[in-house]
Amino acid sequence: MALVHDLSEENSSRERIEYLSGHDALTGLLNKERFTAHVDDAIDRAAHGRRQVAVLHVDLNRFSLINEGLGFDGGDELLRQTASRLREAIGPMDLVARLSADEFLILAPDLGREGAAEGGGAGAVAADEAQAIAEGVHRSLESPYEIDGREVYASAAVGLSLYPLDADGTPVMLRHACAAAHQAKRPGEEPTLFHGGDTTDRWERLSLAVRLRKAVETLQLVVHYQPIVDLQRGQTVAAEALARWPDRDDLVPAARFIPVAEDLGLIDSIGEWVVGEACRQALVWQEQGHKLEVAVNLSLQELWRDGLAERIAGQMAWVGLSPQSLMVEVTESSAMTDPVRTRKVLSSLRRQGLTIALDDFGTGHSSLARLAELPCQVLKIDRSFIARLPGDPGSAAMVTAMVDLARRLGMRAVAEGIETEEQLGFLRELGCPLGQGFLFSRPVAAEELPLSF
Incomplete structure (x- = not known):
């Protein structure tokens, strides 16, 4: 019985290590490495099936100031609640990951099915579908967060990249979505932007x-x-x-x-x-x-x-x-x-x-x-x-x-x-x-x- 118990604990430890290797410890979301592998797979499938793939980069606005006001524990709770809201905002086939402190990634695979079935227009259909996902993200953040008895509001800039419209692989998609999100954070810009080339001249x-x-x-x-x-x-x-x-x-x-x-x-x-x-x-x-x-x-x-x-x-x-x-x-x-x-x-x-x-x-x-x-x-x-x-x-x-x-x-x-x-x-x-x-x-x-x- 002791041997069985030891083997059970060993298997549990291995499963835990495997889980942590691909997930963010704070939010339980996928980490960048695991997310990137899923994007690679989605692009491979899309290349053979006339499908489109979207990556959305979600960048919370003013998080450093919110974190300063709430303290680190409050900031962590806001991130956990944001992760939960994003999970609920996306479709059953979509994936969400945490990229960094206040940045998240969403993968929407197999877009543009309707356009492909009609013999054209898959890119336009995929863009509309990706836009709808982004709008869902914004709606999910509208209601106040309840943290330590205080109401706090958050919002985000969302950048989108579409394969194969503006990117030919995972690294380029991630880079383009990030650039579009940073552009969207500028005053006067829409809260959601598609990548439109080199929008930021460094x-x-x-x-x-x-x-x-x-x-x-x-x-x-x-x-x-x-x-x-x-x-x-x-x-x-x-x-x-x-x-x-x-x-x-x-x-x-x-x-x-x-x-x-x-x-x-x-x-x-x-x-x-x-x-x-x-x-x-x-x-x-x-x-x-x-x-x-x-x-x-x-x-x-x-x-x-x-x-x-x-x-x-x-x-x-x-x-x-x-x-x-x-x-x-x-x-x-x-x-x-x-x-x-x-x-x-x-x-x-x-x-x-x-x-x-x-x-x-x-x-x-x-x-x-x-x-x-x-x-x-x-x-x-x-x-x-x-x-x-x-x-x-x-x-x-x-x-x-x-x-x-x-x-x-x-x-x-x-x-x-x-x-x-x-x-x-x-x-x-x-x-x-x-x-x-x-x-x-x-x-x-x-x-x-x-x-x-």
Whole structure:
């Protein structure tokens, strides 16, 4: 009996070792090596059966900041829950693997069957099927994570590569899917992208990084201001400070260089500099007799830095600016990444006397209960809703509801992205108090800021 017991334990140990050699210990998903072998097999089958194969690279957004807020144990739990959600999101023939800390891979074999059966169009059908899988991935991440009694939200960029459309083997597929995911993480991009060739010029990005570091070190950035207008009176009542980078013959907007600045660890330096410039300019306008509130944007990385409220208060005190003259803007998606932590930070800013604005409202995961808990005084309605006014009934209803919601919560509503007189007329009739957009002015140098319309 002892011999049988020993042999049973030995077999169990071997099975465990075999399992761990092909699986991720934290999530139980396949590891890269085992996943790669499955992709090889799928490509071999596809080559003989006129099928298509898709690899999806799923890259969680802001995981390092989430991990920092939750601690390593909380971060691990988020990854385990993400693994479970991805398993449920894919089809019975698909496979999911963990590539690294916050990156996952999905294999969808034997795509394009319908197109092949019809004698053509397999590639288009496979692309649609892969897109549907990616959409399922995004939906699986939408609901809040419950971790240690806290609600946390996560999202991801998804890159896709298709065999044989853009790759002829496993290594190329993995590389292309990764490149597409990294492209999808850039501001303004769709959350899902197919590989479309060499989308990332590494040498150009390296050159840009070198130039940006030098620009920050030598204070070559500038701040432009876009007016926020009282829609009923046609008067500028505030101005949003927006960093710009004069690079070569171009004036580069923040959306293009801030991601690089975050990668280089320069975002805190840029953020502090912009706040300082905004405070000084607000004081200049006050001395000229213009009581304008100045708004500055905070990234999630800045928002979660220790001592944020004290640093901003110190900068205002240094130039002699009253706190009521400064507004800080935080996007809805950033605020909802960890609502409990965000509320604490925003409350500390509010105690310093600053005005808090929730930016890009309508694009994130806010519930009415969460919104009511945040110490915000300004609600900035995302431009995507304004763009379809006044002709789109759905957008008109949404904007009407948002303006009414802000009013009921004692907040000022700001309509972003106003570009036409028709949009302005609708918002005025609705009673929306504030707005900004190219109809009034693009971001301009401080001395060019229009004060009335």
